[in-house]
Amino acid sequence: MEKKLIYTGKTKNVYELENGNCLLKFKDDCTGKDGVFDPGENSVGLTIDGVGDVNLRMSIYFFEKINAAGIKTHYVSANLDDTTMEVLPAKVFGKGLEVICRYKAVGSFFRRYSDYIEEGADLPAYVEMTFKNDAKGDPLVTKDGLVDLGVMTAKQYDDIKKMTQDITKIVADDLKEKGLDMYDIKFEFGYDANGDVMLIDEIASGNMRVYKNGEYIDPMTLSELFFA
DSSP: OOEEEEEEOSSEEEEEETTSOEEEEEOSEEEEETTEEOTTOSSEEEEOTTHHHHHHHHHHHHHHHHHHTTOOBSEEEEETTTTEEEEOOOEESTTOEEEEEEEEOOHHHHHHHTTTSOTTOEEEEEEEEEEOOGGGTOOEEOHHHHHHTTSSOHHHHHHHHHHHHHHHHHHHHHHHHTTOEEEEEEEEEEEOTTOOEEEESOOOGGGEEEEETTEEEOHHHHHHHHTO
């Protein structure tokens, strides 16, 4: 099938297929700084052989599970031989939005709200959204802000929040069976021609903060433990 390159990303390239779907090509490039892998960094810092493959494998595993649960995603199929995933076309919200679900008060959440909560305290699947904007430090945005700015409707916000909590539970329960505790996870959502929300992008170890027996597990180690 013919494909046309439409976007070159940091860790994936996006192609348009003849059938109207898109093809994501996973790369071995990772975000980081000074040769050290860091999923929070905004630039490619290193290349790790096989990282595209493990990110695709984990994405396939969870997308199939989420689709089976009746939650809408962009996932259609994948080809591990050439590290690609066929997905439904989707529009992103605004210029890009990240959705975080938190089970524990750590990271930026704790830094913001440390006057009110202890580090590591439990959170009830707390959902927050940030605009993807490196220069502005990915600013937080509220439901009212998203609606009033015309980024999404109130219904789309409510759908994203519920889907985020449902998907997070699927991922966290799976990790718990492997003796791993998820503290938080980051997703991206888009919408189809009808305005229906769907989970997009990937579900990889670099998008989640996971601990084992109170010790943080870095993303590459997490991938190895996950498929051990």
